[in-house]
Amino acid sequence: MAKRGMPNMMHVAEHARVSLATVDRVLHGRSSVRPSTVARVMAAANQLGYVLEPTMVDRESPTRALSIVFLLPEHGPGFLALLKSVIDCTQDRWLALRVQCHIETYPTANSEAYARALLRYGRRYNGLVMIGVDDPQIHEAVRILGEEGIPVITLSSDLINVPRLAYVGMDNHAAGRTAAELMIRLMGPKNMHQRIKFALAAGSLSYRSHVEREAGFMQRVYEHPQSIDVVSLHEGRSDADGDDRRACALLKDHRDLTGIYCNSGGISAVARALKEFKLAHKVVVIGHALAPETRSLLMDGTLDACIVESHPLLVGNCVRIFANWRDGNPLTQGTEQIRIQVLFRENLP
Amino acid sequence: MSKRNLPNMKDVADLARVSVATVDRVMHQRPGVRQRTIDRVMVASEKLGYLFDTANTAPPSSNKPLSIKFLLPDAQNTFSAMLLDGIEYAQERWASHGIQCCAETYPDLNPEALAQAMLRDRQQVDGVVMVAVEHALVREAAQTLADEGVPLVCLVSDLTGAPRTAYVGMDSLVCGRTAAHMIGRFVSGVSAHGHAKVGLISGSLSLRAQVDRQKGFMQVLTRDFSNFQVVGLLEGQEQAQTNHELALELLRRHPDIAAIYCMGGGAMGVASAITQSKLDHRVVLIGHGLTPVVRRLLLDGTMDASLYQSPQALIDNAVRIFINQREGNEPTEGIEPIRVQVMLRENLP
Numbered sequence: 001m002a003k004r005g006m007p008n009m010m011h012v013a014e015h016a017r018v019s020l021a022t023v024d025r026v027l028h029g030r031s032s033v034r035p036s037t038v039a040r041v042m043a044a045a046n047q048l049g050y051v052l053e054p055t056m057v058d059r060e061s062p063t064r065a066l067s068i069v070f071l072l073p074e075h076g077p078g079f080l081a082l083l084k085s086v087i088d089c090t091q092d093r094w095l096a097l098r099v100q101c102h103i104e105t106y107p108t109a110n111s112e113a114y115a116r117a118l119l120r121y122g123r124r125y126n127g128l129v130m131i132g133v134d135d136p137q138i139h140e141a142v143r144i145l146g147e148e149g150i151p152v153i154t155l156s157s158d159l160i161n162v163p164r165l166a167y168v169g170m171d172n173h174a175a176g177r178t179a180a181e182l183m184i185r186l187m188g189p190k191n192m193h194q195r196i197k198f199a200l201a202a203g204s205l206s207y208r209s210h211v212e213r214e215a216g217f218m219q220r221v222y223e224h225p226q227s228i229d230v231v232s233l234h235e236g237r238s239d240a241d242g243d244d245r246r247a248c249a250l251l252k253d254h255r256d257l258t259g260i261y262c263n264s265g266g267i268s269a270v271a272r273a274l275k276e277f278k279l280a281h282k283v284v285v286i287g288h289a290l291a292p293e294t295r296s297l298l299m300d301g302t303l304d305a306c307i308v309e310s311h312p313l314l315v316g317n318c319v320r321i322f323a324n325w326r327d328g329n330p331l332t333q334g335t336e337q338i339r340i341q342v343l344f345r346e347n348l349p
Numbered sequence: 350m351s352k353r354n355l356p357n358m359k360d361v362a363d364l365a366r367v368s369v370a371t372v373d374r375v376m377h378q379r380p381g382v383r384q385r386t387i388d389r390v391m392v393a394s395e396k397l398g399y400l401f402d403t404a405n406t407a408p409p410s411s412n413k414p415l416s417i418k419f420l421l422p423d424a425q426n427t428f429s430a431m432l433l434d435g436i437e438y439a440q441e442r443w444a445s446h447g448i449q450c451c452a453e454t455y456p457d458l459n460p461e462a463l464a465q466a467m468l469r470d471r472q473q474v475d476g477v478v479m480v481a482v483e484h485a486l487v488r489e490a491a492q493t494l495a496d497e498g499v500p501l502v503c504l505v506s507d508l509t510g511a512p513r514t515a516y517v518g519m520d521s522l523v524c525g526r527t528a529a530h531m532i533g534r535f536v537s538g539v540s541a542h543g544h545a546k547v548g549l550i551s552g553s554l555s556l557r558a559q560v561d562r563q564k565g566f567m568q569v570l571t572r573d574f575s576n577f578q579v580v581g582l583l584e585g586q587e588q589a590q591t592n593h594e595l596a597l598e599l600l601r602r603h604p605d606i607a608a609i610y611c612m613g614g615g616a617m618g619v620a621s622a623i624t625q626s627k628l629d630h631r632v633v634l635i636g637h638g639l640t641p642v643v644r645r646l647l648l649d650g651t652m653d654a655s656l657y658q659s660p661q662a663l664i665d666n667a668v669r670i671f672i673n674q675r676e677g678n679e680p681t682e683g684i685e686p687i688r689v690q691v692m693l694r695e696n697l698p
Contacts, residue, residue, distance in 0.1 A: 093683055178695040185531075185653070185693075188538015220695065282539055304534070312685055334442075340696035346526040346569060347689040 007048040016044035026098070027065045035096060042095030051102070051124075065098040068127040068322050070155075070315075071117060074105040077265035078291025079311075086311040093316075097323045101315075115141040127151045127322045129168075132159035133206050151325055153318050156309070157209035166331055168317045170309045170338045172209040176216025176263065178340050179286045182305050183259040184224055186284045192226060196258050199250055200232040203264020213263040213288075231257075243269035251277045259284035267294060271302050290343065298345045306343045313338055356397035365393035367497060370472040374498045381514065381674060382498035414447040415671050419504075419664075420466050420479035423454040427640040428614055428660070429480075432504075435664040443668050450668070458553050460484030467501075468493060476500045476671045478517075481508035483555050500674055502667045505658075506558035515680045517666045519658045519689045521558040525565025525612070527689055528635045531654055532608040533574035535633045544576045545607035548599045552587040552613020562612040580606065585615060592618030600626040608633035617642045620651045639692055647694045657690045 013023045018041060026033050026041040033041075042065065044050075051067055070087055072080055084103055091101050102125065106117035111133060118141040122128045128145065132138075132154040139162050145152050146163030156169040183198060190196060200217060203210040221228050233250050247269040251257070260283055262270055267287045274280045280302040287294055290308045297303035317335040324331050343349075358376075362369045367386060374382050375390040419436050421429045436452045443450070455462040464486040467477055477494060481487060481503045488511040494501050495512035505518040537543035549566065551559045563582065570577050580603050585592035592611065596619040600606060609632060611619045616636035623632050634652045636643060646652035666687065670680045692698075 090683075174696060178693060181693050181695040186534050186538070188534070188536065188540075188543075190538075284539060310685075310688075337698055339690065339698050341688070342691040342693065342696065344527060344530050344691070346530040347523050347691065349686070349688055 007050040009050075011048055012041065012045045012050050015048055016041045038098065039095050042098065042100065043092060046091060046095065046100060051100075064326065065100065066126040066322055066326055067100045067102065068129065068319070069102045069104050069121050069125040070129045070318075071104050071106060071121050072131065073108040075108045077289065078293055079265050079289040082291065083311050083314070086315050090312060090315055094319045097319060099319045099323055101319065111135040111137050114138060118142065119144060122150045122152065123148070127153070127165075127325075129153045129155050129318045131155050132157040132167075132208060134159065134208055135206060151322065153321060155314060155318065157207040159208065165325060166321050168314055168321070168338065169209070170340045172212035173216040173219075175288075175307050175340045176213035176218075177220040178216075178342065179213065179261050179263070179307060180217045180220035180224075182342065183261060183284050183286055184221075186286075186304050187258050190226065195229070195256065196226060197229040197231065197254060197256055199254065199257055199260045200230055201247070201250075201260055201262045201267075201270050202232055202234050203262075203266055205234070207264070210264050217261055217263065244272060247273035248276065251279060255279075257283050259286070261285075262287045265289035265291065265294075267297065267303065271297050274302060290349075295348065298343065298348060301345070304344070308341045308343055309338050310341065356394075360397055361390060361394045364397060365389045368472050370499075371497045381500040383495065386496060386498060413675060414449060415475040415675060416449045416451070416473065417476045417478060417668065417671055418470075418474045419450060419452040419667075420463060420477065421452060421454050421504075422458055422480055423456050427642070428505075428638055429454065431640065431660040432664065435660040438661065439664045439668055442665075443672075446672060448668055448672070450664075458482050458555055460486045460555070463487055464490040467491070471497065471499055474499065476502065476514075476674075478502045478504050478667045480505050481557065482506075483509060483557050483560075487511070500671065500680075502670055504663055504667055506556040509557055514674070515670050517663055517670070517687060518558070519656070519687050521561030522565035522568075523689045524558075524637070524656050525562035525567070526569045527565075527656060527691065528562070528610045528612075529566045529569035530573070531635055531691070532610060532633055533570065533577065535653060536577075536607045537574065542576055543574075544578070545574075546578050546580045546603050546605060548580055548596070548603070548606055548609040549582045550585050550592055550595055550599075550609060550611045550613075550619055551582065552585065552615075554584055556613075559612055566610060566612075585611075585613065585618070587614040589615040589618035589621075592616070593622050594618075596622035597625065600628060600632075604628070606632060608635070611636040614638060614640075616646065616652060616655075620646050623651060639697075644697060647692065647697060650694065653693070655692045657692045658687050659690075662687060 009023050010020060013020045023041055026038050087101055087103055094101060104121045107113045115137040122145040130152060142152055142159060142162040142164060151165040154164050154167045158167040200214060202214055205211055221230060231254055233246055251273050260270055265288055274283060285303050287303050287306050290306060294303060294306050298306055313336055320334045321331050324333050358369050358372045362372045371382060371386060372390055375387050421432055433452055436450050440450045453466055455466050460482045463482050467490040477499060487508060491501055491508060491511040491513060500514040503513050503516045507516040532547060536545050551563060554560055581599050583595040585595050592615045600622060609619055619634060623629055629651055636652050636655045639655060639657045643655050647655060666684050669684050673680050673682050
């Protein structure tokens with residue numbers, strides 16, 4: 001290894017048992033190299049932790065290897081850990097497309113640090129995947145990256161009016177409608193005189209995905225022939241105690257709740273309160289995102305249904321969109337629609 | 350022996366009592382040949398003094414063309430038609446990987462026709478994919494393919510007790526359990542103690558998928574909704590007209606029926622019987638698939654939910670299994686299992 005301990009192209013060549021010229025050809029896509037050799041070189045680069053520097057990448061070359069980054073919050077709900085492991089596990093699959101995936105993190109709940117991280121990592125890699133947060137500083141950072149020609153994909157939660165390349169994730173408005181539909185169906189038939197009351201436990205409004213789910217949910221609820229009251233509960237600044245207090249207050253004030261829709265991944269506080277008030281299994285609960293916690297709540301019946309999107313598809317679509325962008329293909333070529341998947345206890349994967 | 354008195358592959362095949370294709374597979378170290386068969390071929394070639402020259406024994410090139418034969422029930426079944434579309438698309442999508450797909454249909458789930466189709470031209474194909482009919486003849490044909498080293502993948506419906514490389518499709522037990530869970534909850538809400546009548550209309554019970562759906566359904570119904578009563582298990586052979594007549598009779602005898610699970614195709618017939626009996630929106634109907642007709646029934650509310658597997662994902666997974674075999678990987682490496690997806694009006698893709 002070189003003295004700084006950083007692997008260089010020579011190391012990649014040795015590891016892949018090919019010549020330096022071949023590594024060069026693969027990384028810069030200069031001429032045709034057999035797919036099996038491309039895979040070997042990319043795998044070697046990956047194993048050695050050799051990061052392709054944008055400065056080394058020949059911008060003119062249509063088939064150059066791309067080094068892309070998934071910028072994810074440092075601490076976050078359980079599904080993020082799953083997403084990270086999917087990115088790790090599927091890395092090798094994308095090497096044949098000459099795309100190398102990396103994960104970087106930013107400190108949670110601080111949009112200034114997030115904006116700084118966007119610029120830092122956006123400039124270090126050839127493409128960046130981010131979870132959209134509606135905040136002027138974040139918008140500004142994405143605009144700057146756009147001006148510098150760095151492609152950005154928003155994942156799971158979109159940003160609008162910024163120069164992003166694409167959004168990868170489910171239709172969150174339809175997901176909210178699906179949640180309402182499920183809740184109406186799972187509560188069973190009610191006669192015209194029975195009062196129906198839903199609670200919406202809303203996640204942070206900084207995510208467009210949460211806002212859209214809320215809108216979709218309300219729209220579908222209002223379409224129901226019987227009148228349904230909806231009370232809402234808005235999440236505070238990620239302090240667990242506060243969430244617990246608010247969830248308990250909700251159940252104390254509304255003992256006659258028919259259902260609760262948790263429109264973000266966070267469901268812990270609501271589940272604890274339901275158990276405390278002995279209302280688990282009596283109130284229909286619909287949540288989002290599959291994580292160890294949501295799994296166990298589905299299993300014990302506290303959570304009735306969970307709405308999810310496929311992580312491997314999310315990651316695969318991001319990679320393919322960057323490869324299509326590089327190759328000048330239509331961006332969505334080879335990608336698949338991200339479906340709104342409904343999981344009950346019985347069809348949990 | 351050939352005239353030059355030098356043994357060739359045909360001579361080895363004759364002596365080992367296997368096909369030339371099998372000798373070829375052994376020579377090129379392609380997977381899918383049983384050890385016993387390999388030994389027989391090696392002994393025969395040794396006896397004859399047939400030399401595997403180095404060019405022959407070189408590891409298979411990763412671009413060696415693969416010819417895959419798909420065998421589907423006849424195309425008047427809409428699902429088969431969608432699978433055929435998927436195969437056509439796969440042909441384009443995988444052409445660059447040297448994959449050639451061809452499709453044949455066999456009439457009326459006829460096991461004899463299927464067994465014949467499985468064995469026809471087997472020397473010319475590198476793999477067979479089929480929707481399996483449960484029958485001794487089909488198992489026997491599967492055994493012959495295994496003996497000769499032709500990999501076999503069961504699609505949508507599996508074959509019990511016969512050698513096959515992999516099964517690609519939803520877990521049918523999970524389908525049945527999910528359907529029972531939805532019916533139980535949609536009919537009785539959060540209290541699982543309600544009394545209700547449920548009808549089951551299956552496709553052909555010579556498909557293992559249908560038998561498993563029924564088993565899974567009964568498992569959950571008897572466990573979680575013990576006051577539900579199954580009235581009639583009818584076999585509609587996936588034909589809309591037959592389904593219509595069966596459902597009409599069922600609804601006439603049990604006008605208070607709460608739900609029907611249509612386990613096979615042809616849900617249109619059940620829906621029209623419900624409408625004709627003026628019971629729309631009063632009978633919960635759960636079906637399968639996402640044909641244009643099913644979409645329409647979901648949208649107009651006659652059908653409440655449908656369990657769905659993507660035809661394209663099915664075909665792609667089958668093709669990937671053969672590519673994995675060619676490259677010496679585990680058959681299902683890197684392949685996402687087919688999930689049971691719940692489709693409601695609101696999350697239609």
